[in-house]
Amino acid sequence: MATFEEQDLTDAEFRECDLTRARFVGVVMQDAEIDGLIGNLVVNGVEVTSYVEAELDRRHPVRLLIRSADPADLTQGHRQLQAGWAATAERLRAMPRGSEHERVGGEWSAVETLRHLVFVHDSWFRRCCLGSTQPFTAIGLATDFVPDQEEQGIDRAAAPSLDEVLAVRDAQAAELTGWLATVTPEELSAAAPVPDGPGWPPYARGRTALRCLHTVLGEEWAHHGFCVRDLDLLDG
Secondary structure, X not given: OOOOOOXXXXXXXXXXXXXXXXXXXXXXXXXXXXXXXXOOOEEOOXXXXXXXXXXHHHHOOHHHHHOOOOHHHHXXXXXXXXXXXXXHHHHHHHOOOOHHHOOOOOOOOHHHHHHHHHHHHHHHHHHOOOOOOOOOOOOOOOOOOOOOOHXXXXXXXXXXXXXXXXXXXXXXXXXXXXXXXXXOHXXXXXXXXXXXXXXXXXXXXXXEHHHHHHHHHHHHHHHHHHHHHHHHHHHO
16 A cells, blocks of 8 residues: 655646545645546545535536436437537637647547547447447547457557548447437346457446446546547637
């Protein structure tokens, strides 16, 4: 267990770190930012996660739709997410050339973010919800900890344009829209038809199709927020 005592961590950055059960005692934490999968966070004796989640739901009502088990709610939520991305795509086209490939603070660029969502669709929807055994889209972008990327169809040297990525995204959105138009609550609550054999995600077997779909929609919402945040900084 790592212990930090009397350390000055001003301007420190923790990226892709597991801080489960970490304790911060007697610390000074001002102007700090925390982004991640956070639960049961206690600040000065108060569990604050529920407050944060409630405030996010108030600011972004689409979060309630994309966590639903009702196909109609999920369809509406997906539609709103796609509308948000369409507006962001138009914003990107109006920005100085090259902005779509510019990184802010070490985060993914807008194009890289969209490419990651291509990968999310292929893995968590097409593979898990549809049971597809087809290779993933070559321009998809996976995180570094995903193993055997080339074997799954990913071209790690790919450098697509914004329009090329958006064309793939449009086709994927249409595929998900068509599926939501016919899927039933019973099918959503059933075990996801994840094919046997290797492939990402390896831990999806036994999960319901709904839970896999929630992952897709949750990633869509979260990464759109990250992208808009970074574009605001570029514009500023």
